[in-house]
Amino acid sequence: MSDTNLTDSAPVQAPPGVVDCDIHPTVSAMSDLSPYLTDRWKGYMREYGANFRAAFANAMVYPRYNRDGGSRMDARPPSGAPAGSDLPFMRQQHLDPNRVDYGVLQPLRPNGIGARNQAFGESLTAAVNEWQIGSWFGPERRLKGSLMLTREDPAAALREIERHGANENFVQVSVLPHGLEPLGRQRYWPIFEAAAALGKPLGIHVGGVSGMAPTSAGWCSYYVEEHHSKCEAMQSLVTSMVIEGVFERFPKLRVVLVEGGFVWVPSLCWRLDKHWKTLRSEVPHLKRAPSEYVREHFWYTSQPIEEPEDPRHMLDAMDWVGWDKILFSTDYPHWDFDDPKFAFARLRLTPEQHRLLFRDNAKNLYGLR
């Protein structure tokens, strides 16, 4: 008899009702955004293209392994349209069978966030936000939006918050981690001030194109390296926001790091605390050890979940990070999708831990009922 070792991956009963904090909708074609763009910008895209700050317009620097920006091979709808562009198919393949009570949209493609032409960036970002209303959370009440903001143009970001910030279906405001400067720099503070005043979390999904090398060690050769550099960017961003004093200035600001992992958080905190003990007088605006700001202000989505040989190591990491700070996410329809039946299956969670991770933490954070 051929034996199959399924002890590593036996599915657990999917807990009724999960909140999925990372779902990627995409357009079937750029024309999906036409209703939300003026003739000026439609014509601009036709003539000049949507200028992402990457080597080639509308292309990523590293390959994405699968089609449709790195999607599951089985996630294309029967029509052949790109994965993530068809709401009925998303319901059928993901929302219904995985019992998603709420799903938080993370629209990454297209976006106007990296556009150097500021007026175009503002218009494209606004169009993506209106498209979330018109095509996603308007017709599907389980879905909730992320209000995308032009990080490098805070004035435009504030206008966007004025337009849609009060819409309760936008459960967070969002920027991307790779930018021109580390995110804690004061030029970005107007966005934090507005998010704190609004009382909505700032969601930061991995990605963005800064024009600089993706890893702090320079330009790497392989996608597998670049994929990991997302965690590095998150670490730099946490360090920057804490050390610059963002949370002293905006004590109500809550930040969600999406898809950047979290097992690195404890070691980063240990190290920052150690440095702070010596170098504190350089940053006297910090009133507490860096780790305390991290513990209070950051949340983390789970996918792609680390899978150490010994599952107890994962539990230790979760103890350190805080069980109230981890939010389940799938990344549907992307290729590193985590299935709710398997994502934490090896950890043998208590029912209480299950409830927190799969549902309650996200509901509390986003004010969902």
Next chain:
Amino acid sequence: MPQRYVVATAGEIPVGGSKAATVAGREIGIFNLGGEYFALLNRCPHEGGPLCKGRRTALFESKRPGTFTSSRPGEILRCPWHGWEFDIRTGRSYCDPDKVRTRAYAVTVEPGRHLVEGPYTAETYSVSVDENYIVVEV
């Protein structure tokens, strides 16, 4: 006691093709590798991805950085979710062949006249004596 199930006619799965069939309550993928047939449980041991929907590739190996060889075209099945590689002949994964594997089933091609005599279960097939059939042992 393993049962034998008729899952397809011999001409039905082209070379390089596959078919998913449900037998005895489980979904099984049957693969045609250059005229030889193999059957695997259509469920990835990692997070349960439907293996049949994955891409088939060659085996890529390297003796040192900067070189590579490719062999066994079409014999490596990549899970459609996270892309783990499985050997279609054995169900074993590349990353951890002893522990991470999907169940492989014995497959034979049988002439219809044997099958009519039994003991086979043809859940969806009415078997004719003049055809050849793919039979999986579950």
